[in-house]
Amino acid sequence: MTNVTRLCETKSIVTVNGQFPGPKIVAREGDRVIVRVVNHVSHNITLHWHGVRQLQSAWADGPAYITQCPIQKGHTYVYNFTIVGQRDTFKLKVKPGKTYLLRIINAALNDELFFSIANHSLTVVEVDAVYVKPFATKTLLITPGQTTNALLTTHAQYPDANFFMEARPYVTGQATFDNSTVAGILEYENPKSFSSSSFKKDLPLYKPTLPALNDTSFASNFSGKLKSLANAQYPANVPQNIDRQFFFTVGLGTEPCTHNKTCQGPNGTKFSASVNNVSFVLPTTALLQSHFSGKSKGVYASTFPIIPLNPFNYTGTPPNNTFVRNDTKVLVVPFNTSVELVMQDTSILGFESHPLHIHGFNFFVVGRGFGNYNPAKDPAGFNLVDPVERNTVGVPPGGWIAVRFLADNPGVWFMHCHLEVHTSWGLRMAWLVLDGNLPNQKLPPPPSDLPKC
Numbered sequence: 175m176t177n178v179t180r181l182c183e184t185k186s187i188v189t190v191n192g193q194f195p196g197p198k199i200v201a202r203e204g205d206r207v208i209v210r211v212v213n214h215v216s217h218n219i220t221l222h223w224h225g226v227r228q229l230q231s232a233w234a235d236g237p238a239y240i241t242q243c244p245i246q247k248g249h250t251y252v253y254n255f256t257i258v259g260q261r262d263t264f265k266l267k268v269k270p271g272k273t274y275l276l277r278i279i280n281a282a283l284n285d286e287l288f289f290s291i292a293n294h295s296l297t298v299v300e301v302d303a304v305y306v307k308p309f310a311t312k313t314l315l316i317t318p319g320q321t322t323n324a325l326l327t328t329h330a331q332y333p334d335a336n337f338f339m340e341a342r343p344y345v346t347g348q349a350t351f352d353n354s355t356v357a358g359i360l361e362y363e364n365p366k367s368f369s370s371s372s373f374k375k376d377l378p379l380y381k382p383t384l385p386a387l388n389d390t391s392f393a394s395n396f397s398g399k400l401k402s403l404a405n406a407q408y409p410a411n412v413p414q415n416i417d418r419q420f421f422f423t424v425g426l427g428t429e430p431c432t433h434n435k436t437c438q439g440p441n442g443t444k445f446s447a448s449v450n451n452v453s454f455v456l457p458t459t460a461l462l463q464s465h466f467s468g469k470s471k472g473v474y475a476s477t478f479p480i481i482p483l484n485p486f487n488y489t490g491t492p493p494n495n496t497f498v499r500n501d502t503k504v505l506v507v508p509f510n511t512s513v514e515l516v517m518q519d520t521s522i523l524g525f526e527s528h529p530l531h532i533h534g535f536n537f538f539v540v541g542r543g544f545g546n547y548n549p550a551k552d553p554a555g556f557n558l559v560d561p562v563e564r565n566t567v568g569v570p571p572g573g574w575i576a577v578r579f580l581a582d583n584p585g586v587w588f589m590h591c592h593l594e595v596h597t598s599w600g601l602r603m604a605w606l607v608l609d610g611n612l613p614n615q616k617l618p619p620p621p622s623d624l625p626k627c
């Protein structure tokens with residue numbers, strides 16, 4: 175634990191080697207990364223390497239009770255994995271007439287964010303470690319769990335001004351939220367000035383114009399601009415033929431309030447969240463180990479519903495009964511299954527954008543729309559040529575998203591809303607991808623130091 179002070183507030187937080195943000199790990203394509211984690215705090219700990227595809231290294235993925243039991247106080251675990259097929263992941267001082275690469279990460283817990291720099295445009299070149307067709311924009315949108323690389327070309331001449339870089343939330347839900355704007359300053363080095371050290375307060379300071387807090391049409395427009403590079407060197411290997419189709423509702427719900435407790439949900443119920451009305455309950459032992467050792471009984475059921483069990487008009491009037499089912503269910507797919515998954519937001523407790531994140535895979539975002547997904551009409555509009563490939567995508571508020579991926583990575587893979595509050599309420603599930611026949615298509619055995627629950 176380390177005391178950290180930000181914006182005049184000091185808190186004791188969990189840090190890595192006493193640093194916040196944590197230490198930077200620099201790795202190249204093909205590198206093997208070995209990190210020995212020693213838990214010096216009294217809480218259980220795991221580390222997840224967000225955005226790193228754990229190809230055949232499910233044991234190193236990190237989510238507690240999914241791929242491993244947590245590391246207990248005083249215990250250690252060595253994370254060991256190889257970086258495969260990955261293209262990477264504040265006063266900012268710049269020089270005129272140059273192009274800078276900004277690596278932007280949304281590490282917030284509960285806020286999707288708009289980001290803009292006054293009087294400058296950004297050229298988006300990569301999201302979630304995959305190249306995209308470059309496009310220019312004044313503002314970008316980034317959800318928790320997403321990363322975006324963008325080029326910033328500075329003014330050709332020293333501008334005699336400073337510029338705010340600002341971020342503030344994109345919010346679609348009905349809960350209260352922090353609507354404050356955070357700001358950094360983009361400052362130019364004056365080529366004619368001898369001292370480059372002091373910040374010139376007397377210069378004009380410009381502010382960007384950010385979209386309104388609930389600007390879903392901006393969000394939709396921005397998402398529509400994201401396309402894979404899809405060239406000979408970086409092809410978009412979109413599954414063209416589908417083996418299995420799944421339809422998940424994602425959204426909020428309620429559950430009965432625990433006896434003698436006060437709950438914040440409607441009519442004294444407790445807030446919950448679910449996928450296909452299953453609010454995922456974490457087991458007390460890790461799913462991956464239970465699967466590998468063939469001891470799944472009493473830990474999880476392989477009966478995750480592939481469509482909603484009680485269909486309703488998802489974007490119309492919500493049903494009277496909004497109770498979820500609490501359960502630990504996984505969706506089992508054979509090795510190399512070509513998967514199409516449609517995720518539909520629901521009107522239960524209000525529409526909301528949910529940034530859905532999958533571990534173990536990238537998916538291609540082949541379709542997106544508002545209202546109820548129509549399986550008879552909507553697939554005709556799917557982009558199977560150059561859809562964006564990523565690992566976290568916002569399901570539009572009151573809309574749906576269609577993704578495709580090839581289940582070529584054996585193991586148990588967590589999928590969840592990246593808004594921390596929704597994950598904790600149960601908007602999470604797990605895929606179980608079985609072994610293939612060949613040796614390189616199998617989940618290797620666990621490392622000997624895998625923590626015990």
Ligand SMILES: [Cu+2]
Nearest residue numbers: 528591593596
């Ligand atoms: Cu959510």
